[in-house]
Amino acid sequence: MMTALAWRLRMKDRQILPPHRHRSPLKKPTWIIVLVSLVSLFLVCAYVYPPQNSAACYVFSSHGCKALQNWLPPAPSRELTDDEIASRVVIRDILDIPPVIPKTPKIAFLFLTPGALPFEKLWDKFFQGHEGKFSVYVHASKDKPVHFSRYFFNREIRSGKVVWGTISMVDAEKRLLANALEDPDNLHFVLLSDSCIPLRNFDYIYNYLLYTNVSFVDSFEDPGPHGSGRYSEHMLPEVEKKDFRKGAQWFTMKRQHATIIMADSLYYTKFRIYCKPGMEYGRNCYSDEHYLPTFFHILDPAGIANWSVTHVDWSEGKWHPKAYRSQDVTFELMRNITSIVDSVHVTSNERKEIQIRPCLWNGNQPAMLLSSSSAIPLASSPAIPPASSPAIPTAGRDETTRPLIASCVMLIFDPPPEPQPKMKILRCRDRLRAIAHISKITGRLSPAYVEALEQVPKFKKNPSLLRNYLRSLV
Known part of the structure; x- marks a missing residue:
């Protein structure tokens, strides 16, 4: 009787202790390691290969490339030679x-x-x-x-x-x-x-x-x-x-x-x-x-x-x-x-x-x-061969440009009654504008241009009109 009671008491004491559980080995925080590795790789790449355009810079910082470059450690400078x-x-x-x-x-x-x-x-x-x-x-x-x-x-x-x-x-x-x-x-x-x-x-x-x-x-x-x-x-x-x-x-x-x-x-x-x-x-x-x-x-x-x-x-x-x-x-x-x-x-x-x-x-x-x-x-522009026409046809130094200037002056200032090709009119107008532009630059008039204007009928009849026009060019 006493033996059975003692046995039950011992079993009761054992039940008071928590049962032994099988523990599995601790798992490594893999995701933390991966995250740290990615951040480190990103910083290294940003330092070695900095952004080359402003759009990329503003992705990293609202202050642009300078803020990112100031934040990163300075690149090592080499020692200067003597x-x-x-x-x-x-x-x-x-x-x-x-x-x-x-x-x-x-x-x-x-x-x-x-x-x-x-x-x-x-x-x-x-x-x-x-x-x-x-x-x-x-x-x-x-x-x-x-x-x-x-x-x-x-x-x-x-x-x-x-x-x-x-x-x-x-x-x-x-x-x-x-x-x-x-x-x-x-x-x-x-x-x-x-x-x-x-x-x-x-x-x-x-x-x-x-x-x-x-x-x-x-x-x-x-x-x-x-x-x-x-x-x-x-x-x-x-x-x-x-x-x-x-x-x-x-x-x-x-x-x-x-x-x-x-x-x-x-x-x-x-x-x-x-x-x-x-x-x-x-x-x-x-x-x-x-x-x-x-x-x-x-x-x-x-x-x-x-x-x-x-x-x-x-x-x-x-x-x-x-x-x-x-x-x-x-x-x-x-x-x-x-x-x-x-x-x-x-x-x-x-x-x-x-x-x-x-x-x-x-x-x-x-x-x-x-x-x-x-x-x-x-x-x-590269040098122009002597045989070619001058690059500035308004200088009046090449006699071959005088007939061209004269024909353009007559076409613009005294147009003939018959229709003329539109492209010819536009080219002459641009040529005379170029002459006027260079006259303003140099403060001098092209002799060929002045001679051509003197032959225009309306300027022949009214010389003061020609003088006023020439004065406006310079």
Whole structure:
């Protein structure tokens, strides 16, 4: 009896303890590991491959790319070489020296030409009445030109042979700059070809260039074969591929920038040796398209406008820009050129990306400062062969243009009773508008145009009417 009771009590005590349960091994928080890994991968990719367009930047931050770049740790910077340190010290000191403003500052017009200047008469009229505000320098690489304008007499400098696409083109530019820098009154320097013409009057260009805070040097990044594809790793460490830039040859620049070009030997040597036609792997590199854009991008990116004030038409996609013939020069063409307010570049890679940059003058659109929405004071096209008709048919220097001008004047001012082809009327109207436009630029009238107008019956009967009309042109 006692034994049975004791057994039941022992069983009751055992039931008080919780029964033993089989525990499975703890599960790893896999989803947390995956999430942390994805976030880490995202941050690494964002750091190594930052967004290249503003739309992507605003996905990550309402403040754009700058906020994202400021949040990420800075990229490690390499140690500068001794030559780089020496070069940057000299260039920094030159840029920090405030320019000495002369009583009458001048603009130096630097003409880079193989020989004669076909538009010398036009430039002569452009310069007239502005003596003391400009200086002229001519680098004739092949033939000594014969000048008829007093502004070009004895203005040739010692010239060297220039081969297209080689460093000799840069050497000629530096030679022009060096000679122009000898005159302390020259504060701005304009590089021109033999086929450049002014599209604005002297006062406009003078004020436009002297009252700006930047140099107009074209510089943009082209990831394609005709841009970064021309880069050579032999330029390392001073010139890295990410800093390699491309741009048009024609520049206008401040005196400080012209001076640092003269002071530079480090970057010039890199391009002289490692940027030339016929490089390794069949690549071609052209120093005149890459040296200055890369140089200023590395050393003073904020000091240049990244676009050129010289208009060059590359729309034909050839090795040379479009050459304007006499039939191309119309009022509509000049109006279109002088209405440009954006700098447009197309990359040479397969994507053919279009890069559009507003042409800003001291931080403002030029259209805000002027009555006309113009941003391009100059235009350039390849040299026109002597046998061709002149690109500006209004200059009155080619006798073959006189009959054409005379027929257009009679057609517009004294139309015949019989109907004329509409296209002929439109072409004549554009031609006469172009004459009037150039007359306003130069302040001078084309003799051929005046002679043709004198033969119009209504002007013969009323000479005062002709005088008033001619006065309106200039």
